[in-house]
Structures are given as C-alpha cells and as structure tokens.
Amino acid sequence: MTPPPLNHKVRSVFSGAVLLCLSICSTQAGPIRVVTEELPPYNMTRDGQLTGMSTEVVQAVLKEVNVQASIQSMPWARAYDLALHDPDVLIYSITRTPAREHLFKWVGTIAASRWYIYSAASHPITLLDLNDARDWQTATVNEDVGEQYLIGKQFVIGQHLQSSNRYELNYQKLQTGHVDLWISDELNAAWLAHQAGEEPARTLVQSLRIPELEESGGFNMAFSTGTADATVELFREGLNTIRENGTYDAIARKWN
Known part of the structure; x- marks a missing residue:
C-alpha cells in the first residue's frame, strides 16, 4: 500500500531534522573555504567589502545552514585551481558544463546568465x-x-x-x-x-x-570533490530553503 503524503508540518519538521543532522556532519568534516572572483555584478568588492547578487545568495545559504566561513576574492584561475585540488572548497559563480561535470560536486544554480x-x-x-x-x-x-x-x-x-x-x-x-x-x-x-x-x-x-x-541554467555553487557528501547536501538543502522562503527572490529583485 502506498503511504499517504506527508503534510506540510511534518515535512517541515523532517526537513529541519535533516538540516540539523547534516549541519553536525558538516561541522565535523572541517572548516569550509569559500572562493570567488571579481565578476560584477555577481561577485565584486566595493569599499573593501565583497558583495554582488551571487555573493548575497551564498551568504544567505551560509546563514541558513549555520556555517561560518569567510569568502575570498582572487583571480579566477587561482580560485578554480583551489577548488580542483583542495578539499572543503566552495567556489562560485561557476558555470556547469559537461567538461566540468565530474570535476566538482554541484550545489545548484544561484544566478541566471546569458x-x-x-x-x-x-x-x-x-x-x-x-x-x-x-x-x-x-x-x-x-x-x-x-x-x-x-x-x-x-x-x-x-x-x-x-x-x-x-x-x-x-x-x-x-x-x-x-x-x-x-x-x-x-x-x-x-x-x-x-x-x-x-x-x-x-x-x-x-x-x-x-x-x-x-544550458546548465546559469551560474552555480560547487564544492571540490574532496568535500564530504554530507556537506554538499547540507548546502543543497540550504539553497532550496532560501528559494522556498522568499530570500532568494528578494536578493534577485535587488540586483535585477
């Protein structure tokens, strides 16, 4: 027999429990390093502060999953190399292509692009x-x-x-x-x-x-392959949450 669908309250409790569990697992996996480049208006430095649409989305996800991490801006080739070779590195704004598909663990789209x-x-x-x-x-x-x-x-x-x-x-x-x-x-x-x-x-x-x-839908967040799957899933859940609760749309309206 097919079980009845979960109601909204039960789904919310279940989702919260998953996020809590993943957050604990992520904390145990080690600190996250977040890297990006100067790609205005998605990520850019203004008056010594890193900002931009993609940056605000990443910051909102970090807050949602309760993970403390500083964001470093650097030339793209350096950021890309770090994300290719070091564990626990989150990189954005990165385009998902067939050639890159297996080089990273993909979190999700954070901004459209043409x-x-x-x-x-x-x-x-x-x-x-x-x-x-x-x-x-x-x-x-x-x-x-x-x-x-x-x-x-x-x-x-x-x-x-x-x-x-x-x-x-x-x-x-x-x-x-x-x-x-x-x-x-x-x-x-x-x-x-x-x-x-x-x-x-x-x-x-x-x-x-x-x-x-x-074709991938735009710019993405992605982790290095040496990052624990639990950490990647934590950030996927966090990105989904800020899309569902309106935070993402509020950021997008601000920058578009």
Whole structure:
C-alpha cells in the first residue's frame, strides 16, 4: 500500500531534522573555504567589502545552514585551481558544463546568465557562426568558462584568443581596438560599460550568442570533490530553503 503524503508540518519538521543532522556532519568534516572572483555584478568588492547578487545568495545559504566561513576574492584561475585540488572548497559563480561535470560536486544554480561574443559598436563585426570568430582576436579571462569553451572549439591562446585575469581589462581592450571580440556574460558586460560611464547599447554589439553556456541554467555553487557528501547536501538543502522562503527572490529583485 502506498503511504499517504506527508503534510506540510511534518515535512517541515523532517526537513529541519535533516538540516540539523547534516549541519553536525558538516561541522565535523572541517572548516569550509569559500572562493570567488571579481565578476560584477555577481561577485565584486566595493569599499573593501565583497558583495554582488551571487555573493548575497551564498551568504544567505551560509546563514541558513549555520556555517561560518569567510569568502575570498582572487583571480579566477587561482580560485578554480583551489577548488580542483583542495578539499572543503566552495567556489562560485561557476558555470556547469559537461567538461566540468565530474570535476566538482554541484550545489545548484544561484544566478541566471546569458553569454555573447561582443564586438565594439565603433567596429561592429557580424558573426554567422562561431567559425567566423577565428578570423579575429577575442578577449578572454584565464580559465573562465568562456575561454574554456573556445579552447574546446579549437581556438588557441595567442593565435585567436588574448587571455587576461580581469574582466574590466577586456572591456577596455575591446573599446580601444586591442582586440576585435570579447566573450562575456551579458550582465557583466553591461555592468562594466556602465562603470566606464558608457551606455552598453551604444558601445557593445552582441555579435553571436553562445547558448551552450546557458544550458546548465546559469551560474552555480560547487564544492571540490574532496568535500564530504554530507556537506554538499547540507548546502543543497540550504539553497532550496532560501528559494522556498522568499530570500532568494528578494536578493534577485535587488540586483535585477
């Protein structure tokens, strides 16, 4: 016989018990190190404080699961390397791709994203498909998903790609003609244009959309594979909880 469904009160008690148990297990597993990069408006440093939409979501999850952890901002390649090789490392905002699937333990999506290859409005370039971009120099960020995606499509750093550690530097390079194209998340591109005192609709052209980078649903939180499964599940439950209780929506409205 199929048991009757749990009512809301019983489900809440059960969920709370699971979170408590997972929290104890997580505490026993050791301290968590949280790493990210400067990717405005998702994660960025303002007046010495780390903020941004993704950062506020991560902070809300940490509070929900009662885990104390500081967040460090660093170049993406360094953060990525730490999350690849060290235990108990949480990294965000990271795009989930087939190539990365088994490299991390995935918590869940924390922000939507849309990816484009941009050209400058002063030198617009029409791209019918990705192969057309091989005729131009494209700005990328070292080890970020845009660069990894293009390398996976046989683009070569130094031949087709100019790699750097800073997103704002790539926007500057595009506007000054040091590169012809730039691969970036849409909100990041718009934010950097506004920070430069410019209107993105007047300075940037969306030459080609990259839907393959959007299939995972956007930017994620993920743990290193050396992290205990109980810790990962704790954070998944915490993320689900802040989505259900309205905290996530309140953060998203603030930044969109």
